[in-house]
Amino acid sequence: MSLAFEPGKWWPAPLLPRTDGRDLALIFVVAALSFLAGVAAIAGLAGDRAAEGWRSELAGSATVIVYAQGTETPDAAAARAADAVSGVKGVAEAEALEASKASALIAPYWKGDVPADLPVPRLVTVELDPKAPATGADLERALKAKGVDAEVDDHSRWSAQIMRAGALARGLAFGLFTLLLAVLGAVIAFATRQGLAARHDLVEALHLVGATDGAIARLFQARFARSAAQAGLLGAVLAVAAAAALKQSGVDQGLTALLPIAWTDLAAPAPFPLLGALIAAVTARLTAVAVLGKSP
Secondary structure (H helix, E strand, O other): OOOOOOOOOOOOOOOOOOOHHHHHHHHHHHHHHHHHHHHHHHHHHHHHHHHHHHHHHHHEEEEEEEEEOOOHHHHHHHHHHHHHHOOOOOOOEEOOOHHHHHHHHHHHHHOOOOOOOOOEEEEEEEEEEEOOOHHHHHHHHHHHHOOOOOEEEOOHHHHHHHHHHHHHHHHHHHOOOOOHHHHHHHHHHHHHHHHHHOOOOEEEEEEEEOOHEEEEEHHHHHHHHHHHHHHHHHHHHHHHHHHHHHHHHOOOHHEEEOOOOOOHHHHOOOOHHHHHHHHHHHHHHHHHHHHHHHHO
């Protein structure tokens, strides 16, 4: 005849005490993983927003590079180009840039002052209708119809590159997040094996009084789920605090275009304590059952 083992009912003290100095290292590791996962999630959301903002800005505009012909002045050619494209359906506004503004665009790439006689092409900035934007081909046809020698840059090449960069950033953030979850599972599995090994004699005694492998595994499952939830909460709070401090500081003003963190992004780490507890519970139970099942 064996005794039915029900944790907490007849056992005078918990098999796994709530506080154990050996768990401090585990809590630190899980908290660090949660912090890194939170930072990755926030950065992924901000990076995706930045890429979408850049793409929308480029998709809503185009640039016409105008070359003067014969005796026509560059300013006159630019004015004719602006007039030609302004009548195209899907164009909201077209403006010819002044010579000084065109020279200012190439000044960073020119050593010293830009020579006054340098034949700098005139530029026409075109704002497109966001609902039904004109295409580059539409603008080129209008320019040819007016006899304007010009090239159209509809920014499609840059938009494609930005979208690829955004997809790469999302992929890296997701990959890092997945890797951190895998590391968390490995850490919990290791801690479970070590815990069972450290309490081998007690586990054997429980088997002798009728405790099943499932009942013992539940002890480790609950223990590590609770520890992972606490450490996950700590890491998530630290990640939110770090992102909030970055947004509030003057540093974020210089990173606005690169990494525009929004207040709503700070909610990304909120599920981490629950997710960490779930992964820890499942991993601890599967590991404990596997280890106990191999015991003689």
